[in-house]
Amino acid sequence: MKRILNSIWFFALIIAIPAILLFPPVFDKYKLKLISKDQRTSTASTNYFYDLDGDGKLEGIEGFGTPQGTLSFQTFSNEDRLIEQYNFPRSYYSRLSNLFFDDVNENNLLEVYGFTINNDSVFLNWIEPFNLKNQSYSSRFITTISTARRKTLDIGVKDLLFYDFDGDKQKEIIFSIEVGFNLFPRKIFMYNVDTDSMMISEMLGSNLSYLSVMDIDGDGNPELLSSSTASHNIPDSAQVLYKDNQPRIYVFDQQLRLKYPPVEFPPGLASSVRYYPVSNGHGGLTVFYHNYSSYHPKTFVTQVNVKSSIISDTIYLNPGNQKQIFIFQEKPDEYLVAFNRGKIYRIDENMEILDSIDLKFTSNHYFLDAFDIDKDGNNEYFVSDIDGHRLWIYFKNFRKNISIDFDEPINSGKIITPVGKGKILVQTNLNMYLFEFNLNTFYWMKYPGYILIYLTSVLFIWLVQVIRMRQLKEKYELQNQVHELQLKSLKSQLDPHFMHNTFNTIASVIKQGRNDEAYDLFVLLSKMVRSNLENTNEIYTSLKGELEFVKDYLSILKFRFRELFEYQIDVDKDVNTELKIPKMLLLIHVENALKHGIRNLKRKGFLRIQITKEADFVNIEIEDDGVGRKMSKQINSGIKGIGLNTIKQIIDLNNQKTRNRITQKIVDLKDQNGTATGTLIALKIML
Numbered sequence: 001m002k003r004i005l006n007s008i009w010f011f012a013l014i015i016a017i018p019a020i021l022l023f024p025p026v027f028d029k030y031k032l033k034l035i036s037k038d039q040r041t042s043t044a045s046t047n048y049f050y051d052l053d054g055d056g057k058l059e060g061i062e063g064f065g066t067p068q069g070t071l072s073f074q075t076f077s078n079e080d081r082l083i084e085q086y087n088f089p090r091s092y093y094s095r096l097s098n099l100f101f102d103d104v105n106e107n108n109l110l111e112v113y114g115f116t117i118n119n120d121s122v123f124l125n126w127i128e129p130f131n132l133k134n135q136s137y138s139s140r141f142i143t144t145i146s147t148a149r150r151k152t153l154d155i156g157v158k159d160l161l162f163y164d165f166d167g168d169k170q171k172e173i174i175f176s177i178e179v180g181f182n183l184f185p186r187k188i189f190m191y192n193v194d195t196d197s198m199m200i201s202e203m204l205g206s207n208l209s210y211l212s213v214m215d216i217d218g219d220g221n222p223e224l225l226s227s228s229t230a231s232h233n234i235p236d237s238a239q240v241l242y243k244d245n246q247p248r249i250y251v252f253d254q255q256l257r258l259k260y261p262p263v264e265f266p267p268g269l270a271s272s273v274r275y276y277p278v279s280n281g282h283g284g285l286t287v288f289y290h291n292y293s294s295y296h297p298k299t300f301v302t303q304v305n306v307k308s309s310i311i312s313d314t315i316y317l318n319p320g321n322q323k324q325i326f327i328f329q330e331k332p333d334e335y336l337v338a339f340n341r342g343k344i345y346r347i348d349e350n351m352e353i354l355d356s357i358d359l360k361f362t363s364n365h366y367f368l369d370a371f372d373i374d375k376d377g378n379n380e381y382f383v384s385d386i387d388g389h390r391l392w393i394y395f396k397n398f399r400k401n402i403s404i405d406f407d408e409p410i411n412s413g414k415i416i417t418p419v420g421k422g423k424i425l426v427q428t429n430l431n432m433y434l435f436e437f438n439l440n441t442f443y444w445m446k447y448p449g450y451i452l453i454y455l456t457s458v459l460f461i462w463l464v465q466v467i468r469m470r471q472l473k474e475k476y477e478l479q480n481q482v483h484e485l486q487l488k489s490l491k492s493q494l495d496p497h498f499m500h501n502t503f504n505t506i507a508s509v510i511k512q513g514r515n516d517e518a519y520d521l522f523v524l525l526s527k528m529v530r531s532n533l534e535n536t537n538e539i540y541t542s543l544k545g546e547l548e549f550v551k552d553y554l555s556i557l558k559f560r561f562r563e564l565f566e567y568q569i570d571v572d573k574d575v576n577t578e579l580k581i582p583k584m585l586l587l588i589h590v591e592n593a594l595k596h597g598i599r600n601l602k603r604k605g606f607l608r609i610q611i612t613k614e615a616d617f618v619n620i621e622i623e624d625d626g627v628g629r630k631m632s633k634q635i636n637s638g639i640k641g642i643g644l645n646t647i648k649q650i651i652d653l654n655n656q657k658t659r660n661r662i663t664q665k666i667v668d669l670k671d672q673n674g675t676a677t678g679t680l681i682a683l684k685i686m687l
Helices: 008-022 441-493 496-511 515-534 543-560 587-598 629-635 643-656
Strands: 030-039 046-050 059-065 071-076 082-087 100-102 111-118 121-127 138-144 161-163 172-176 188-192 197-200 208-214 223-228 248-252 271-277 284-291 298-305 310-316 325-331 334-339 343-348 352-358 365-371 380-385 390-394 401-405 416-418 423-427 431-439 540-542 565-571 580-582 605-613 617-624 662-670 676-686
Touching: 008 441, 030 401, 046 416, 046 423, 071 111, 138 188, 138 197, 161 208, 172 208, 208 271, 223 271, 248 271, 271 325, 284 325, 284 334, 325 365, 365 416, 496 515, 496 543, 515 543, 540 543, 543 565, 543 580, 543 587, 543 605, 580 643, 587 605, 587 617, 587 629, 587 643, 587 676, 629 662, 629 676, 643 662
Parallel strands: 565 605
Antiparallel strands: 030 431, 046 059, 059 071, 071 082, 100 111, 111 121, 121 138, 161 172, 172 188, 188 197, 208 223, 223 248, 271 284, 284 298, 298 310, 325 334, 334 343, 343 352, 365 380, 380 390, 390 401, 416 423, 423 431, 540 580, 605 617, 617 676, 662 676
16 A cells, blocks of 8 residues: 555656646537627517427517617518518517517417507407418507506516317417506416406405416316415505415316416515425425525425415425525426625425525525537526626536526526537627537547546656756765765875874984973874864865864974975955855865975975955965976876865765855966966955
């Protein structure tokens, strides 16, 4: 195991996993491509795609209000060519601008339905755009809106149901008109086109929405279901059944009469309910309740039996203070509940939370729609920010997404429209954008790409190890050079000829009875030996230590050769004598000056050592008045010295280790006639 953990394959895995997680989304399954951008007819226009003529191809329909005040729509071929424009009779009203489509007369041609107004009256209009035999408009008066409380209209129709409710093989058109401060009517309407008959529910007082038809009690006859929002704007004097702020679920029979008492939920001005049929039995609904008011905030999911109004199996959600709720039915028995700040739950009809996700939005977002655009069996989720300038498309489990940025806000109406497989239409306030989901070419390179990332990590670690081993090798070689130079330095200091001659001198002095002089000479030699032994492993010494070593060396030689030379050492007071320099930096040059320069003179020589300080460096000069290097080579031909080579290596090593850099210059001194007068060693030590 230890061997595995220390291998490059394991370390590469540690690098590769974060790299894969942080890698740009080049391996996403789909990429989004803009196909076209078209200017909308008006800022209030809405686009639809239906097969109006039954030929298997979608036509485009754009509905809008004209400057003349009519509700109109244009039809386009699948090549995006304008076919025709249709204008419904009477006046356009913005909250009644939606168009609806169905083949009620079952002739394989779709009708287009829309609502218009005339003063306080609401009309339902329709036409078959592709019925060449009948291009006339049909229109039906629906109801009058009460304007006693508010003179301007405040009405809307969310959706139309087309369903054969009474079993006569003719579809009825079912809808509710929602009103605000106009008060009335708050009813459900069911219109039979074939018989031109209208059936209307009683005045309940609630705004009825989310209409659906199902056999909720299993008696073989369909019922019409609806939920209501709070009815707080109904005055106490109004003659209606319900004028409190409790949301309810209503069940109507085929004559639009209440079949069972409404199922009531906790009151709240900001409360709402959504319902879905339970898939495993009759009479059951899965109901989502949400109330974001500051007094009674509450969100729960429950199951309801509409026959008995029994509420059971309730689970409470905790989205925090998130005002808006969005519900999508994923499967017949599974739901996705999302909130505007990104809290998401997946819940089944057994009242179990299957999953909980938090996208942690810092501002309000809108979950606009969910549908399976790529037909892979999983929904994609369309989410916009509060400003409407960015649209996200989230994939399964919300772990991956694609985003689109727009220069203008997304339209607040019908925003996202699927246009066949892999295509969506996005409407902004000014333009219509058609996008296509394309299979990403690099998607199939996903796992080979991950393997490549891993192998690249292996190669990277291998290169790092190679570089590291090379550095270690250089380090060890450098250390070996240091040890070798230390040995050379030690060998130079313990020159056996110097030691032998000094001991002979001491013995001679003792024999002559000059004991005090012998003692002084012995002390100097022992001091040099002790200094050498105490610093055997060191290649650096202080300038002060090196000068003392040189002085002891010169004192011994001066005793032995009294008439050979004189010497002088001058050190400026500004010089820091604790400055670290390589050992033997001065001694080797002094030794060479005496051996090769002064010793070959026929007169007494002179050796000068001068140390001065300038701004950024210390100057060291070692000068002799010997025969010069050229003459010395002739006299000492065949003798190979190691002193200068050793000190050169020491200086080079010092400069490689980036200590105080040292430069060395050797000058051959000559008189005016060109005759050698000695040698000057100039050393500069950078501070």
